[in-house]
Structures are given as C-alpha cells and as structure tokens.
Amino acid sequence: xxxxxxxxxxxxxxxxxxxxxxxxxxxxxxxxxxxxxxxxxxxxxxxxxxxxxxxxxxxxxxxxxxxxxxxxxxxxxxxxxxxxxxxxxxxxxxxxxxxxxxx
Amino acid sequence: xxxxxxxxxxxxxxxxxxxxxxxxxxxxxxxxxxxxxxxxxxxxxxxxxxxxxxxxxxxxxxxxxxxxxxxxxxxxxxxxxxxxxxxxxxxxxxxxxxxxxxxxxxxxxxxxxxxxxxxxxxxxxxxxxxxxxxxxxxxxxxxxxxxxxxxxxxxxxxxxxxxxxxxxxxxxxxxxxxxxxxxxxxxxxxxxxxxxxxxxxxxxxxxxxxxxxxxxxxxxxxxxxxxxxxxxxxxxxxxxxxxxxxxxxxxxxxxxxxxxxxxxxxxxxxxxxxxxxxxxxxxxxxxxxxxxxxx
Numbered sequence: 001x002x003x004x005x006x007x008x009x010x011x012x013x014x015x016x017x018x019x020x021x022x023x024x025x026x027x028x029x030x031x032x033x034x035x036x037x038x039x040x041x042x043x044x045x046x047x048x049x050x051x052x053x054x055x056x057x058x059x060x061x062x063x064x065x066x067x068x069x070x071x072x073x074x075x076x077x078x079x080x081x082x083x084x085x086x087x088x089x090x091x092x093x094x095x096x097x098x099x100x101x102x103x
Numbered sequence: 104x105x106x107x108x109x110x111x112x113x114x115x116x117x118x119x120x121x122x123x124x125x126x127x128x129x130x131x132x133x134x135x136x137x138x139x140x141x142x143x144x145x146x147x148x149x150x151x152x153x154x155x156x157x158x159x160x161x162x163x164x165x166x167x168x169x170x171x172x173x174x175x176x177x178x179x180x181x182x183x184x185x186x187x188x189x190x191x192x193x194x195x196x197x198x199x200x201x202x203x204x205x206x207x208x209x210x211x212x213x214x215x216x217x218x219x220x221x222x223x224x225x226x227x228x229x230x231x232x233x234x235x236x237x238x239x240x241x242x243x244x245x246x247x248x249x250x251x252x253x254x255x256x257x258x259x260x261x262x263x264x265x266x267x268x269x270x271x272x273x274x275x276x277x278x279x280x281x282x283x284x285x286x287x288x289x290x291x292x293x294x295x296x297x298x299x300x301x302x303x304x305x306x307x308x309x310x311x312x313x314x315x316x317x318x319x320x321x322x323x324x325x326x327x328x329x330x331x332x333x334x335x336x337x338x339x340x341x342x343x344x345x346x347x348x349x350x351x352x353x354x355x356x357x358x359x360x361x362x363x364x365x366x367x368x369x370x371x372x373x374x375x376x377x378x379x380x381x382x383x384x385x386x387x388x389x390x391x392x393x394x395x396x397x398x
Contacts, residue, residue: 004165004166005166006166006167006168007168007213007348008213008215008345008348009345009348010168012164012166012167012168014161014164016161040279041279042278042279049168049169051169051170051171053170055160056157056160056161056164058161058164058170060164060170062168062169068344068345068346069344069345070215070218070342070343070344070345071218071344072218072219072221072264072265072266072294072296072342072344073266074344075266075268075274075275075276075277076275076276081275081276082276082279084276084281085276085279085280085281088281088282
C-alpha cells in the first residue's frame with residue numbers, strides 16, 4: 001500500500017495486491033467500502049471515491065484532504081504515511097482456502 | 104505535439120513524469136518514449152531495468168485522484184480503453200488512449216499564501232513514568248501554555264496558534280493513529296504560528312520552562328526533559344498553506360484570462376477558495392471540498 005497527495009487538496013492511496021485472490025479480498029464491498037474508509041480517516045463517506053481495477057489487482061481510494069497541504073495542522077505534507085490506518089485493517093479469511101492476513 | 108494525436112501524447116506525458124516509478128527499478132532513472140499516430144512505446148533508460156504492462160498501467164494511478172481520467176487545459180485524457188502490450192522483456196506498447204476536447208479551454212489556478220510566521224521548539228522524553236501517561240502530559244502542556252501566554256503576553260487564543268506533536272507516539276497520524284501502548288521515547292515538537300515572528304517566538308519562549316520541566320498531573324516533582332539544543336527555539340520564518348483551488352476559463356490556449364471590468368476576479372467556473380485558516384479546529388475536521396482537478 002502507498003498514499004500520496006493528489007494535488008494539495010486531495011489524498012489518494014492504492015492497495016497493490018499480489019494476485020487475483022488478494023484482489024478479491026480487498027475489492028469485496030463487504031470488507032472495504034466508502035464507510036470503512038470514512039471511519040478510518042474521519043471524513044464524510046460521500047466524499048470518498050473507490051476505484052476497483054481487476055486488470056491490475058488494484059483498489060484505489062481518493063478523498064479530499066481534511067487539512068490542506070502546509071497548514072499548521074498538517075503533519076504529513078505529502079500524505080505519504082497516511083496509508084497506515086488502512087494497511088493495518090485486518091482482512092477476513094476468505095472462504096475458498098485463501099490465506100488471510102493484513103491487507 | 105508535432106502532429107501526433109492528443110490521447111497518446113498526454114498519456115505518454117503523464118507516464119514520463121516520475122517515469123522511473125513506471126519501471127522495475129524506480130531508482131535507476133527515467134524512461135524513453137516514442138509517440139506516434141496510434142500510441143506510444145516506452146522503455147527505461149537503464150538497460151538493466153524493465154517496463155512491463157503492469158508497471159506502465161499502474162503509473163496512471165500515481166498522484167492522481169482518478170485513475171482513468173485526467174483533466175488538461177484543452178480537454179480530458181481518458182485511458183479506460185488503453186491497452187498495454189509487452190513488445191519484449193523491457194519495452195511496452197500503449198494504444199487506445201483517448202482525448203475528449205472540451206468546449207471551453209481552462210487553466211488550473213492553485214495558490215498558497217502566508218498564514219503567519221512559525222517558531223519551533225523541540226524537546227524529548229525518555230522517563231517511562233511520563234511516557235505511560237503521555238497523553239495526559241500533552242493535554243496539560245496545551246492547557247498551561249494557553250494560560251501562561253494569556254497571563255504573560257496578554258494574547259487571546261485567536262491571536263496565535265500552536266500544534267503539539269508527539270513524535271514516537273502519534274505525531275504523524277494524530278487522532279487517526281490505530282496503535283496504542285506506551286512508546287519508549289518521544290520527541291515533542293511545539294510549532295507556534297502567529298501573525299509575526301516576534302510573537303511566535305515569544306509564545307515559544309513562554310513554553311520553554313514547560314518543555315524543560317512539565318510533570319504529568321500525577322507526579323509530585325518536576326522532571327527535567329531532554330532539550331537537544333540550546334536555545335531550544337528555531338525561527339522558521341513565513342509559513343505557507345495552499346488556499347486557492349480554481350478553474351479559470353481562458354480565451355486562448357496560451358493563458359490569456361478574461362477579466363470583468365471593475366471585477367476583482369477572473370471568470371471563475373468553479374470557485375472553491377478555502378476559508379481563512381481555522382486555528383482552533385482539530386486536525387482532520389475541516390469541511391470537505393469539491394473535487395480537485397488532477398494533474
């Protein structure tokens with residue numbers, strides 16, 4: 001996983017999964033949807049965009065930065081460490097014998 | 104670009120920026136791209152590195168909010184139908200990039216402004232008795248700093264602001280930090296913002312004895328904390344924050360901007376200027392804004 005500014009007012013993050021099995025876990029809306037992201041990052045779920053890209057085994061998430069880049073309350077100027085709350089989310093064990101673990 | 108179609112040209116331009124990330128070895132350098140009438144071909148400059156269909160396609164995600172579309176002054180790049188094919192073990196062929204020309208030529212106008220002047224102070228804590236109660240210590244620090252600034256400098260809370268960051272505990276993520284448990288060592292950064300440098304430094308100096316000696320609420324003695332330097336205060340000068348996020352209608356592809364007579368702004372199609380900084384608001388609690396244009 002990685003995160004980064006997408007311009008000074010948005011943050012974007014990607015989950016690059018190793019294979020289709022991993023992709024199915026994180027692309028499952030029952031595991032990861034706009035509300036889960038909103039709760040982790042304390043933003044409005046209506047502002048969260050999720051893009052599921054099976055050809056790359058990637059799920060991409062974008063939402064407006066709650067503090068603009070450079071403000072006194074901005075602790076991460078390039079938002080490069082803001083993937084961690086999502087990366088620590090425990091993934092469920094998949095039914096079809098897929099090894100679970102952290103996303 | 105020299106008669107080549109806009110779709111492959113804009114798509115290739117996006118990929119070559121930070122192009123090393125589109126290769127097997129991001130540290131090896133950039134990429135080499137040839138654009139033609141039907142698409143573009145891309146390979147790393149380093150003969151030992153490789154571009155793969157996945158590495159090139161994935162680079163469309165980098166630093167963009169939307170992985171499929173990218174707004175440019177003349178229209179929108181659309182890579183939904185793009186295909187990525189390996190020509191050999193290190194060269195990729197990209198075709199199918201489209202460009203939808205917009206009715207109105209626009210330019211993005213982003214801007215930062217000076218929000219004040221900052222002075223930073225830094226100390227460090229290793230004593231486990233304080234570290235096991237570090238959040239209460241930090242709350243007490245904020246309370247006492249505000250009280251003493253009011254008493255000694257006569258400043259109200261809307262005349263300055265500060266951020267107290269506990270590096271080693273939760274400085275990076277703040278309220279979003281999911282881990283708990285006492286840290287082994289904490290670096291304490293006090294960042295003060297005020298309308299002028301002298302005021303910012305005066306506030307930091309009022310906090311200086313606290314950064315050296317503040318106990319936790321339950322301690323019956325004054326600890327001495329570990330300043331890494333003396334004097335502890337560092338003047339950072341002007342502080343800047345991004346505040347302007349506009350799309351401006353432009354008459355020509357060369358950026359001539361129409362102004363209304365007597366008006367104080369260019370014609371704005373999506374005015375989204377941020378309000379003045381709200382110093383008292385908590386991190387991650389400002390209102391969400393309208394979508395930015397990627398790029």
